[in-house]
Amino acid sequence: QVTLRESGPALVKPTQTLTLTCAFSGFSPSSSGxxxxxxxxxxxxxxxxxxxxxxxxDKYYDTSLRTRLTISRDTSKNQVVLSMTNMxxxxxxxxxxxxxxxxxxxxxxxxxxxxxx
Amino acid sequence: DIQMTQSPSSLSASxxxxxxxxxxxxxTISSYLNWYQQKPGKAPKLLIxxxxxxxxxxxxxxxxxxxxxxxTLTINSLQPADFATYYCQQTxxxxxxFGQGTKVEIK
Numbered sequence: 001q002v003t004l005r006e007s008g009p010a011l012v013k014p015t016q017t018l019t020l021t022c023a024f025s026g027f028s029p030s031s032s033g034x035x036x037x038x039x040x041x042x043x044x045x046x047x048x049x050x051x052x053x054x055x056x057x058d059k060y061y062d063t064s065l066r067t068r069l070t071i072s073r074d075t076s077k078n079q080v081v082l083s084m085t086n087m088x089x090x091x092x093x094x095x096x097x098x099x100x101x102x103x104x105x106x107x108x109x110x111x112x113x114x115x116x117x
Numbered sequence: 118d119i120q121m122t123q124s125p126s127s128l129s130a131s132x133x134x135x136x137x138x139x140x141x142x143x144x145t146i147s148s149y150l151n152w153y154q155q156k157p158g159k160a161p162k163l164l165i166x167x168x169x170x171x172x173x174x175x176x177x178x179x180x181x182x183x184x185x186x187x188x189t190l191t192i193n194s195l196q197p198a199d200f201a202t203y204y205c206q207q208t209x210x211x212x213x214x215f216g217q218g219t220k221v222e223i224k
Binding site: 037039046047048049052060061062063096098100101102103104105107108109110 | 118149151153155159160161162163166167172204206208211212213214215216217218
């Protein structure tokens with residue numbers, strides 16, 4: 001069974017860097033065409049795609065957030081990590097990771113992050 | 118970046134109704150259009166990918182069509198479990214983008 005699970009701090013202060021981890025199991029990231037994306041959703045708002053990592057190490061980012069985002073992998077732990085710098089209250093959201101190349105077919109349950117001093 | 122625009126933003130419908138949601142891309146995306154269903158407090162669920170292919174386990178009352186820039190999600194005979202928010206997403210080019218969502222409410 002394919003599963004993804006997000007983890008990270010529930011509360012961060014403004015200007016801090018957020019680091020989130022997506023731990024996955026049940027599939028091999030070395031298989032061709034495997035991508036892991038991060039998506040967020042502010043309270044009551046729409047989904048926003050943030051970044052994607054291809055296991056060939058190609059990386060893609062949202063245009064408006066690309067200067068603040070870094071996506072990386074830990075192959076030994078089957079994890080994908082997302083870092084977002086200079087956090088602001090507007091970044092308060094539920095953050096999801098999801099698997100897929102042309103479709104996001106498996107999602108984690110999400111982790112809620114609040115940005116507040 | 119490719120902008121995705123859904124209409125309507127919300128709609129009210131009754132059980133048994135046929136519902137249509139439109140998604141328009143700001144430029145051609147071929148058939149790389151996906152639809153997701155999201156219920157409150159839950160992660161989105163993939164319904165349809167590549168415009169019209171039903172994800173495994175999704176009821177056949179859901180269908181998708183379109184090409185280029187204009188796409189449609191249709192729900193035939195709306196069921197109580199279908200009241201949710203629906204999002205389209207393009208995966209034609211990065212950055213991937215979602216529509217703003219369509220909330221389907223009970224009339």
